[in-house]
Amino acid sequence: AQKITQTQPGMFVQEKEAVTLDCTYDTSDPSYGLFWYKQPSSGEMIFLIYQGSYDQQNATEGRYSLNFQKARKSANLVISASQLGDSAMYFCAMREDSGGSNYKLTFGKGTLLTVNP
């Protein structure tokens, strides 16, 4: 079963507007972490934001915020005030903290975001 699902292969947004990238996950582990990464065409993976399963508040980092809905198992990334430099592939990832799955990230297929001027 797919553990991380990103249903939007591609998204378009106008510069300066906000955009939400969807991510749903599947786990029975009560302790886990959720990550979002940005991958420009250069290939490097850039860490954006982290949300722990026990965190009471949604994570925020500058223009990035994570809309964490634990009961629905969703962890959507919100980018406010989009910039042309935000055009990239975005990956949602999960790390389960117990059992044999710890110490590794499981990634979704990614969403290609294009910011239009």
Next chain:
Amino acid sequence: KAGVTQTPRYLIKTRGQQVTLSCSPISGHRSVSWYQQTPGQGLQFLFEYFSETQRNKGNFPGRFSGRQFSNSRSEMNVSTLELGDSALYLCASSPDSPRDGYTFGSGTRLTVV
């Protein structure tokens, strides 16, 4: 501070050859993990090392191996290369707390011909 350094950046090899990729983590990070990225399979976990011990291994054939040295630098080796091994290989180092995120290197793009 210096980031994660992967060498080489690009590599072209012939089927049947072997290859060694190198990764130097951020100073102070004891965990190094490796991922393979292909258009078809996406990002897949290869293995993770912590203080020279492999703690977890992904579902890859035995041709894929790795190791970590006492200075936390890591290498991965792929023997008897196949065309399907062509991919971007990414190394990530992480601090003890995951809250700071895993820091990835720029990757090694391997092409097998």
